[in-house]
Amino acid sequence: MLSNIFKKTIIFASIALAAATASAAEPIKIGSVLSVSGPAAFLGDPELKTLQLYVEKINAAGGVLGRKLELVHYDDGSDAGKANSFTKRLIESDKVNILIGGTTTGATMAMAPLVERASLPFISLAGAVVIIDPVKKWVFKTPHTDRMAAEKVFEDMKKRGITKVGLLSETSGFGASGRKETQHVAGKYGITLVADETYGPKDTDITAQLTRIKNTPGVQAVFVFGLGQGPAVVTKNYGQLGMTSVPLYQSHGVASDEYLKLSGKAAEGVRLPTPALLIANALPANDVQKAVVTGYDKTYRERYKAEPSTFGGYALDALNLSVDAIKRAGSTDGEKVRAALEGTKGFVGTTGVFNMSPTNHMGLDLSAFRMVEVKNGDWQLLK
Amino acid sequence: MKMMQSRHAGLLVLAVVLALLPLVLPNSFYVDVAIKIALNAIVVIGLNLLMGYTGQISLGHAGFVGMGAYGSAALTTHFNWPPMLALLAGAAATGLLAFALARPILKLKGHTLAMATLGLGIIISIVINNEAQWTGGPDGMSVPSFTLFGLTIAGEMAWYAVAAVLLLITTWLALNLIDSPVGRALQAIHGSEVAARVSGVDTTRFKVRVFVLSAVMASIAGSVNAHYVGFLTPGIAGFFPSIELVTMVVVGGMASVFGSIVGAALLTVLPQLLQTFEGWEVVVFGMILMATMIFLPKGLVPSIAQRLRARAVKGA
Amino acid sequence: MLAQFLQFLYSGMTVGSAYALAALGFTIIYNTSGVINFAQGEFIMLGGMFAALLAGGGMPLPLAIAIAVVATGLVGLVMEKAVIEPAQNAHVVTLIIITIGASLTLRGLVQIFLGKATHSLPPFSGDKPIEFLGASLLPQSLWVLGVTLAVVGALAWFFGRTLLGKAMLATSHNKLAAQLVGINTRVVLLLSFGLSALLGALGGILVAPITYTSYDAGIMLGLKGFVAAVLGGLGGGVGAVAGGLILGIIEAMTAGYISSSYKDAVPFVVILVILFFMPRGLFGAKISERV
Numbered sequence: 001m002l003s004n005i006f007k008k009t010i011i012f013a014s015i016a017l018a019a020a021t022a023s024a025a026e027p028i029k030i031g032s033v034l035s036v037s038g039p040a041a042f043l044g045d046p047e048l049k050t051l052q053l054y055v056e057k058i059n060a061a062g063g064v065l066g067r068k069l070e071l072v073h074y075d076d077g078s079d080a081g082k083a084n085s086f087t088k089r090l091i092e093s094d095k096v097n098i099l100i101g102g103t104t105t106g107a108t109m110a111m112a113p114l115v116e117r118a119s120l121p122f123i124s125l126a127g128a129v130v131i132i133d134p135v136k137k138w139v140f141k142t143p144h145t146d147r148m149a150a151e152k153v154f155e156d157m158k159k160r161g162i163t164k165v166g167l168l169s170e171t172s173g174f175g176a177s178g179r180k181e182t183q184h185v186a187g188k189y190g191i192t193l194v195a196d197e198t199y200g201p202k203d204t205d206i207t208a209q210l211t212r213i214k215n216t217p218g219v220q221a222v223f224v225f226g227l228g229q230g231p232a233v234v235t236k237n238y239g240q241l242g243m244t245s246v247p248l249y250q251s252h253g254v255a256s257d258e259y260l261k262l263s264g265k266a267a268e269g270v271r272l273p274t275p276a277l278l279i280a281n282a283l284p285a286n287d288v289q290k291a292v293v294t295g296y297d298k299t300y301r302e303r304y305k306a307e308p309s310t311f312g313g314y315a316l317d318a319l320n321l322s323v324d325a326i327k328r329a330g331s332t333d334g335e336k337v338r339a340a341l342e343g344t345k346g347f348v349g350t351t352g353v354f355n356m357s358p359t360n361h362m363g364l365d366l367s368a369f370r371m372v373e374v375k376n377g378d379w380q381l382l383k
Numbered sequence: 384m385k386m387m388q389s390r391h392a393g394l395l396v397l398a399v400v401l402a403l404l405p406l407v408l409p410n411s412f413y414v415d416v417a418i419k420i421a422l423n424a425i426v427v428i429g430l431n432l433l434m435g436y437t438g439q440i441s442l443g444h445a446g447f448v449g450m451g452a453y454g455s456a457a458l459t460t461h462f463n464w465p466p467m468l469a470l471l472a473g474a475a476a477t478g479l480l481a482f483a484l485a486r487p488i489l490k491l492k493g494h495t496l497a498m499a500t501l502g503l504g505i506i507i508s509i510v511i512n513n514e515a516q517w518t519g520g521p522d523g524m525s526v527p528s529f530t531l532f533g534l535t536i537a538g539e540m541a542w543y544a545v546a547a548v549l550l551l552i553t554t555w556l557a558l559n560l561i562d563s564p565v566g567r568a569l570q571a572i573h574g575s576e577v578a579a580r581v582s583g584v585d586t587t588r589f590k591v592r593v594f595v596l597s598a599v600m601a602s603i604a605g606s607v608n609a610h611y612v613g614f615l616t617p618g619i620a621g622f623f624p625s626i627e628l629v630t631m632v633v634v635g636g637m638a639s640v641f642g643s644i645v646g647a648a649l650l651t652v653l654p655q656l657l658q659t660f661e662g663w664e665v666v667v668f669g670m671i672l673m674a675t676m677i678f679l680p681k682g683l684v685p686s687i688a689q690r691l692r693a694r695a696v697k698g699a
Numbered sequence: 700m701l702a703q704f705l706q707f708l709y710s711g712m713t714v715g716s717a718y719a720l721a722a723l724g725f726t727i728i729y730n731t732s733g734v735i736n737f738a739q740g741e742f743i744m745l746g747g748m749f750a751a752l753l754a755g756g757g758m759p760l761p762l763a764i765a766i767a768v769v770a771t772g773l774v775g776l777v778m779e780k781a782v783i784e785p786a787q788n789a790h791v792v793t794l795i796i797i798t799i800g801a802s803l804t805l806r807g808l809v810q811i812f813l814g815k816a817t818h819s820l821p822p823f824s825g826d827k828p829i830e831f832l833g834a835s836l837l838p839q840s841l842w843v844l845g846v847t848l849a850v851v852g853a854l855a856w857f858f859g860r861t862l863l864g865k866a867m868l869a870t871s872h873n874k875l876a877a878q879l880v881g882i883n884t885r886v887v888l889l890l891s892f893g894l895s896a897l898l899g900a901l902g903g904i905l906v907a908p909i910t911y912t913s914y915d916a917g918i919m920l921g922l923k924g925f926v927a928a929v930l931g932g933l934g935g936g937v938g939a940v941a942g943g944l945i946l947g948i949i950e951a952m953t954a955g956y957i958s959s960s961y962k963d964a965v966p967f968v969v970i971l972v973i974l975f976f977m978p979r980g981l982f983g984a985k986i987s988e989r990v
Contacts, residue, residue, distance in 0.1 A: 037665060039915070041815050074658050080523060080616040082654065085415060089655070092412035105522040106616040113525075113613050128522055171512060171960060173521040180515075198960045202919045204717065204910030207710040208954035208962075211703055229817045229911045236909075240828045240835055241706075262819050262911060264826075306816075440792060487975045493791075494735055495974055498929040501922075502967035509964040622922065626799060633796045662811055669803030673782050676797045680789040 027070035028063075028332055030055070030322065031096030033086045033111065034125075034315075035103035038078025039172070039201060042228045044103040046312030047125055048073060051100065053303055054319055064323050065330070072096055076107055083107035084114065091118045097332040100318045102126050103311075105173050112139050121325075121338045123318040125311070128177040132361040138334075140341055140361040142317040142351055144275070144368055146174070146225070147181040149251045152273035152369040153223060154189035156382070157249070162220045166195035166213035168206075168234060170226035175201075178225035178251055194219055201230050207237045214243055222246060227253030232262035239266030247271065252369065257307050260377060271382070273369035277313045277350045279379050293350050310351075317349035393641055394555055401547040411539040416652060418539065418611060421546035422604045424647035425553045427631045428640055429600030432557060434629070435638030436569040437590050438576075439489060440497045443504025444601055444628050449511055449620020450477045451602030452609035456526040457517045466529045470606040474599050481598035485591040501622070508620040523616035526609045542611050549607065550644070553600065557640045569593065573638065634675050636682030645684050702833030707955035708948065709831075713840040713909065715947020716847045720902030721924020722931060722939035723850065724895040729933045730871035731891035734794045738778065738802035739899055740921020741809075745771040746900025747912030748809060751818035760821065768900045774805070775896025779889050802917070809914040822908040843905045850898065851936035867891060930970050932980025941981055946970070 032051060035044035055071045063069060072094045074086035083102065090096045091114060098121050102108030105128040112131075115122040115138045124131050124141040131141050157165065165186070169179035175198070186193055195216040197209040213222060222243070224231050231254045238248055248270050250259075255274035260267055276283060280293040296316055300308035321344060328343070329336035344363060347354040352368020371382040401421075408414050430444050454473025458464040464472070488499050511518050518524060529536045536542060560566050571579035572586050580586050609615050618624070627650060635646020653671065657664040679686040721743055728736045749767035754760050782797050789797075823842050828835035857864040869877040870887045878884050903912060903920075910916070923946060931942025949969050954962035974980070 036662075037810065041810075041915075042817075045815050075664065077654075077664075079618055080614065081612060081619060084612050084614065085412075085419065085655075088412045088415045092410040106614075106618070109523060109525070110612065110614040110616070130522070171521065173523075176515060176520045177522055200963060202916075204906065205710045205714045205951070208707050208951045209959045211706045211710075212955060212959075215703060229913065232817070232911065236826075240826075240837055242828070242835065258816060262817060434792070491974060491978050494729070494929055494933060495978055495980065497735070498926060499971055499974060502926070502971050506964045506967050509961065513960045629792070630796055630799065633792055637790070637792070663807065665807030665810065666804050667807075669800040669805075669807060672800030672803065673797050676789070676793050676800065677782060677786045680786060680793045 025067045027068045028065075028098075028326065029070050029072055029094060029096040030319070031087075031090035031094060031099045031101075032071060032073040033076050033083050033090065033099070033101040033107065034073060035078040035083075035107065036075040038076075040078040040103050043125075043309075043311040044075070044078075046309040047101075047103060047315035048075075049304055050300065050308075050312035050315045051319055053299065054316060057299075058319075058323065064326055069323075073101075076103075078104065078107075080104070080106035080110040084110040087111040087114045091115075091120065096120070097334075098322050098326075098337060099123070100125070100315065100322065105131060105177060108139075108141075112136055115139065119334050121322075121334060121341055123322060123341075125314045125318060127174060129181060130177075135359055135361050138338060140321075140356065142314045142321065142349065142354075142362070143311075144252065144273075144351065144364055145181070145362065146178040146251070147185060148364070148366060148369060149178065149225075149273050150182040150185050150223075151189075152366055152371060153249050153251070153271075154185060154191055155366070156271060156371050157191060157221055158189045160247075162247070163191055164194045164218045164220045165191050166197070166216055166219045166222045167193050168195075168197050168199065168209060168213060168222060168224045168226075170201055170230050171198050172201045172226070174253055175226045178253075182223065182225065199226070199230060199234070201226070201228065203230060203233065205237065206230075206234050207241060210234065210237050210241055210243065214241060214246075219246065221249060223249045223251075225251045225253070227251075229262065232259055235259075235263035235266045235270065239264075244269065252310065255310050255372075260374065260379075265377075267374045268377070269374060271371060271373045274372050274379075275310045275313060275351045275368065276370055277308065277310050279370065279372060279381055282379065282381055288353060289348055289350070292348050296350050313350035317351050317354070320349060321347060321354065394551070394558065397554060397641075397644070398551055401551065405540065405543060414539040414543050416655060418543050418546045419608075420644075420648045420651045421543075421550040422608050422611075423628075423631065423651050424550055424644045425604040426601045426628060427635070427643040427647045428553050428557050429597035430628055431632045431635075431637065431640065431643045432560070432569070433593050433597040434632050435636075436561070436566070436573050437593050438573045439590060439594065440493075440500070440629070441594075441597075442497050442501040442622075442625050442629060443507070444500070444597070445622075445624035446504035446507035446620050447477050447481065447598040447601035448605035448608075448624070449507055449617070450480070451605030452526075452615055452619060453511055453518050454602070455606035455609050456524055456615050459527045460524065461517060465531075466527070466610060467531050470603065473606050474602045477602035478595050478599045481595045482591065485594045486587065489587065489590045489594060501625070504620065504625050505622060508617055508622075511620055512617040518617065519615075521617055523614060526613050526615060528613070529607075529610035536610070545607065546611075549603075554640055554644070561640070565589070565592075570638075630672065632682075634672070634682055636684035636686070639682065639684045639688075642682050642684035646682070649683070703955070705832050706834035707951045709834055709836045709840065710955075711948030711951030712844060712944060713837070713947070714950065715944035716840070716843040716940075717902060717906040717910065717920065717943070718923045718927040718946050719847050719940040719943025720843075720850070720898060720905070721920050722928035722943045723847075723854070723936060724899040724902070725925055725928035726931070726933050726935065726939045727854075727891050727895045727898070729928070730935075731867055732783070732794075732888050733791060734783070734798065735791075735925065736892075736895065737795060737798040737921065737925075738805060739895060739924060740917030740919075741802045741805040742771055742775060742896040742899030742917075743903035743920050743924075744809070744912060744914065744917030745774060745805065745896075746903035747820065747907035747916060748813055748818065748903075748914070749900075750904045751820050751907060751912055752813060754820060755818065760823075764904050767904060768897055771900035771903075772893050772897040775899075776889060776893040778805075778896075779892035783888070783892065784885065802921070806914060806917065813914065815914055817911050817913040818907070819911050820904065820907040826908075837909060839905075839908045843909070846901070846905055847940060850901070851940055854936050863890070926967070926970060930973065930980055932982040934980070934982050938980060938982035945981075 076083040102124040105126040108124040129145040169175040250272040276289040325340035329340040344356040352364040354363035356363040451473040458469035631646035636642025753763035927942035931938030949966040953965040
């Protein structure tokens with residue numbers, strides 16, 4: 001008797017449970033592989049924090065298409081091989097709908113063939129031009145390319161009549177790619193690279209390389225392509241060697257207040273291209289990006305009590321672009337989302353205003369960079 | 384007789400496990416992990432022959448892996464060589480380099496040898512990083528797919544078959560080597576180099592041979608991995624992968640071929656498992672390393688084998 | 700010409716003295732236990748990080764430095780007690796793996812609790828560069844060099860004149876004999892880790908104003924310190940300092956005169972060549988192996 005009732009209860013419960021799960025909306029899975037540890041942690045850590053923070057916010061506001069977002073992320077430890085493995089895991093095991101990540105170009109290029117094979121949209125957070133040129137069907141990216149950084153800097157140099165430049169680049173992926181692009185576009189702006197030195201990302205003293213550049217005849221400006229603490233060491237050494245009469249330009253890799261803190265007085269007069277986020281509060285009220293960047297700045301500081309980084313901004317833009325594309329596509333179907341991403345027009349992000357197309361999977365132009373100069377220990381927007 | 388039996392038994396078990404594994408793995412991601420384990424195991428078996436049997440420590444073996452990988456990548460991409468030829472050329476070049484450096488390096492002992500091999504590995508990775516026109520530089524390069532006689536190896540299952548077969552061959556070779564006169568010479572060297580020399584073993588010649596063999600094995604595994612993943616970065620030849628390899632040898636068990644496979648398996652799977660410890664992966668990994676070495680100082684397989692033997696003796 | 704050469708030389712001496720301090724730490728532990736402590740770099744990092752965070756939080760610099768050094772010394776003691784002692788009679792390679800595990804754990808803990816940002820320390824006596832013979836030197840570099848030499852002198856006095864120091868030396872020469880004459884070798888080992896941690900921390904604090912510090916600052920410094928120690932022969936203070944300075948100077952000269960992209964590779968080549976001719980290192984003792 002009892003066992004009969006027991007059996008019936010089980011059957012009833014199973015059906016009820018099945019019905020319940022069937023009607024519960026499946027979450028939209030966003031997969032991400034970021035370099036949260038290792039040499040690129042400086043980039044990956046704010047990227048992860050931003051994604052986590054905003055997925056939470058979006059879910060609190062009701063999710064997307066009535067479904068919650070679920071972030072599935074893995075840390076590749078700044079190793080492209082691991083990035084490849086984790087991407088397989090995201091695609092095969094976790095069955096994600098869209099991928100955001102690839103903190104470094106190496107990781108992105110290791111992930112790209114997999115998303116192409118699996119027909120999943122992938123928004124990369126890495127800088128090199130090669131990610132979107134030649135265009136890969138399923139790969140997009142949000143950061144400016146290193147080529148754009150070089151062009152923005154050269155634009156400014158040309159305005160000031162500078163023609164002979166000494167280049168100092170980092171041996172990391174960011175620096176090496178930046179060096180290649182800088183060499184590529186220098187001629188377009190009438191600039192000759194009279195010196196071409198490199199330094200390692202963890203170098204503690206770069207005076208030898210700077211001395212060589214200093215002694216190169218005719219050098220009118222120095223352009224440093226690197227990220228993190230290396231350029232800060234360069235700046236300190238620059239001051240130590242008394243080179244401050246020669247203008248120093250940096251790349252967007254050091255568009256952060258941390259750079260100012262580390263370099264101290266020697267950073268005075270340094271110029272670099274930056275996304276609007278860095279100078280959020282100094283932007284004029286009618287600037288098209290003002291609302292977005294000040295919003296991100298405030299939200300990030302509130303939660304993490306730390307300066308938001310422009311790299312975190314890339315991740316936010318990738319997330320928002322994905323959400324926007326999914327909404328416009330009306331589903332998470334890979335091809336529909338991909339097509340929607342390509343159709344993104346006039347999307348205001350922290351990095352700039354995105355206008356994508358089938359031949360342009362990045363969507364930014366030089367106006368997404370603002371030239372700034374360090375004056376009295378703070379950033380000043382150059383006109 | 385008994386030794387031969389156990390050698391064949393181990394190999395048979397391995398073959399059965401490798402054959403049945405794909406049937407129980409849920410999806411191709413797991414097969415991917417299995418492939419990575421197999422390829423790591425090949426390098427580790429070679430390194431174990433060097434470390435466990437001849438007692439030479441190498442902190443730069445990932446450099447040889449990198450040479451094979453980039454050799455294959457560069458020759459197939461820039462010079463359109465057929466992949467098999469590139470693989471063999473890479474292995475030959477690595478072997479030659481190892482041979483040229485073996486005599487001077489192996490004269491050093493202990494920490495000096497460690498530093499010399501460390502230096503070698505780092506020099507190789509720096510060269511790979513800098514010579515961007517051949518290697519793509521720090522952002523890496525793509526590797527064309529592996530074609531042989533018009534057939535392309537594609538998909539996880541095909542590569543699994545390749546990796547599994549290579550692992551079986553390597554294991555068989557290593558076991559045979561250890562049980563041969565060469566192997567006995569190696570074990571003698573490990574026991575006491577001076578005693579071995581006094582008994583007439585040409586220790587230098589054997590050490591050089593093992594060094595070259597382990598380098599060639601690393602190179603081949605590197606080439607296969609390059610074609611499988613399809614993308615390379617200079618990081619594969621650097622300091623950390625070298626340390627990872629040494630750790631696999633020691634954790635699995637020095638002077639144990641099956642220990643090498645276990646060590647490779649454990650340390651390849653561990654980072655995947657540790658992902659649940661968000662943020663704490665490195666700490667937990669470090670603690671597992673320390674705990675394993677404190678409680679099982681001989682490595683997993685020898686320690687377990689020892690316990691089983693003790694139990695067998697007690698029972699008898 | 701001369702000015703350029705001198706600039707490279709100063710640069711080499713600056714990084715070289717940082718390597719020298721790292722090398723000292725390796726040497727001390729190696730001498731008392733035969734272990735290559737791969738966590739030595741982390742001791743350097745901890746000193747710099749603790750000091751930077753305390754000073755950044757408002758604590759006066761001398762107090763921050765003192766606390767940082769002592770705290771790191773304690774970490775060294777804990778590490779020895781917790782993970783080295785239990786594995787006492789293991790194979791050297793096993794002990795090395797344990798130190799690698801320890802270095803990963805320390806680095807991981809710092810990453811979690813102290814963050815991934817880069818930090819700086821204010822230089823001890825200002826940062827106005829000193830012009831000397833046409834090239835500029837930071838005052839902090841003189842501090843690093845000066846303190847390193849002072850430490851070497853202090854260690855020579857310690858090992859040569861004090862009972863405890865002599866006990867440590869005895870243990871390094873022959874552990875069994877030392878035990879037989881009543882030296883508590885376990886305490887000696889414990890103290891050697893503490894001392895190396897202390898020295899490492901001091902080094903990290905001295906160079907932080909020049910090189911900055913972050914959770915992964917220990918990796919490169921530890922590696923180069925190891926190289927410098929081996930070059931110097933893993934024998935004593937003089938070898939460590941010589942090894943460190945030579946390594947730093949070769950690096951700077953390579954960057955200055957040959958190629959900046961190979962400035963990390965060339966020193967290794969040079970060192971390998973030196974080791975082929977002098978396998979015991981520059982100042983390594985000639986040991987006769989007992990069969």
